[in-house]
Amino acid sequence: MQIRAITPDDHAALFALWQRTPGIQLRAEDEYAPFCRYLARNPGLSLLVEDEGAAVACLLVGHDGRRGYLQHLLVDESWRGRSLARALLDEALARLADLGVHKSHVFVLRDAPEALAFWLAQAGWGEREDIAVFSTRSE
Template sequence: MSVRPITPADHPALLALWRRTPGLQLRAEDDFEPFCIYLARNPGLSQLVELDGRIVASLLVGHDGRRGYLQHLAVDEPCRGRGFARALLGEALARLAQLGVDKSHVFVLRDAPQAQAFWEAQADWEGRSDIRVYSTRRGSE
């Protein structure tokens, strides 16, 4: 098992992983071009796990200089429960800390009980009840 930074060449395999992972929602931002722009904006932060040459887990990691933002944490179903998500989180937070970013957020859908159970089980993470997220998208008004 190896953890390494995601590169543009990983896009097809990652798309396949995300598509077969219930609970992950693909957006226009997951197309190749925006994916590459995201990686270039956040060099070396997003990580994947390879097992026997196959990509089996991913985590997209970005930051705005103050806070880190994690997305697309996914572990292929047959490979769950082996610490891969924990390894990806550890790597991401260590790399963010090297950049001076000590606090990070992840947005979890209310109707994703399995994802919520995972985050509830992470001792260093606190579910927030004091915040509501408001979102907009250009062209939606």
């Protein structure tokens, strides 16, 4: 197994992994073209764990120059319990720190109990109660 940067060629395998993972909500931004733009804007930050060429875990990582943003952290069900999520998280935070980005955010769906439990168990991460998140989508 190895952790490596995600490339555009990984999209099909990752999309299939996202589709079969409960708690991941896919949107138009997860399609191929937006995925490629995201990777180009944030080179070398999004990460993949693969075993014999198969994607078993991933984390999308971006930043705005001040804050890191983590999305779609997941481990395929048969690979859970091996600290892969923590390894991806540690590597992502180290790569962001190398760029001078020392604070990060993750948005977790309230109806994803496994994801919520993971983030609540992570040292140094805390649920924000002082802000609300608002979103829009322009066409």
